[in-house]
Amino acid sequence: MTFDNKLYLAPLDKTKIRRALDIATGTGIWAMELASEIPTAKVIGTDLSPIQQKLVPDNCRFLVDDAEDPWQYEQPFNLIHARMVAACFKSHYRIFQSAFENLDPGGYLELQDTSPFECIDDSENGTAFLNWRKLANEGVKSLGLNFDQAPLYKSYMEEIGFVDVVQKKYAWPIGPWAKGAEMKKIGIWTREDVLQGMQGWTMAALTRGLGMAKPEVENLLVAVKKEILSGMIHTYMPMSALLE
Known part of the structure; x- marks a missing residue:
């Protein structure tokens, strides 16, 4: 919805896309949809885990690869x-540098990412949600990672040599509290995405990163999910799309 059902925002004619790469492809949905949309393009998706579907378009393939290693395309x-x-990733700068070196003249690197939650009022004060946010941030940092990287992407890209970097900013509310039918719908989808995804990475960040016991983390998550579903917290995720 945010991107008007477009897979990418870069001003590239479909006939000009002959080769495309999806970094950290996850389930591979984006790569498969692009391959279906542009049958003449060769689309590659990479990830550390081979969790993608086996039945994919003929012009799409997946590789188990660490994007922080030297690229061999x-x-x-x-x-x-x-x-x-x-x-x-531990070094987004290194990945953007590799992307810069592996783009055709006139090619585009497009990044779509969120920044840490922000609250429009004091509704998260004293909540399990706020405690979870702080603990998760500490846990992720103790593992050598960082939620705060997205605001630095533009400066990284410009320092590497990308020119005319365009940054488009959006906001994804967590839940249907925002005004307007479209924002409410985005909020419902974002809330569902947060609720479905928080268990796995929170458990890793808090148990491995902070040494918390699994039952303690599970109890915290129960409280956080209850608060999110109640609609009491008016928070959102800043969302940016950068392209050059």
Whole structure:
């Protein structure tokens, strides 16, 4: 919805996209949808885990690869895409440098990512949600990762040599508290995404990063989910799309 059902915002004609790369592809949905949308393009998705579907378009393939390692692609790309990778890597700068070196002239690197939650009022004060946010941030940092990387992407790209970097900013409310039918719908989807995804990475960050016991983390998550579903907290995720 945020991007008007577009897979990418870069001003690239579909006929100009011959090779595309999706970094940290996860389930591979973006890569498969792009391959279906542009049958003439060769689309590669990379991730540390081979969790993608086996039945994929003929012009799409997945590789188990660490994007922080030196890239070994034989040909450059017209479009390199990464979404929701703020806490995935220890050196985003290194990855953007590799992308810069592996783009065709006129090609685009497009990053779509969120920054840490922000609250529009004092509704999160004294809540389990706020405690969870602080603990999760500490836990992730203790593992050598950082939720606060997205605001630095633009400066990284410009320092590396990307020119005319465009940054588009959005806001994703957590729940249907925001005004307007479209924002309420975005809020419902974002809330569902947060609720479904928080268990796995929170458990890793708090048990491995902070040494908390699993039952303690589970109790915290029960309280946090209850608060999110109640609609009492008016928080949102800043969302940015950067392209060059």
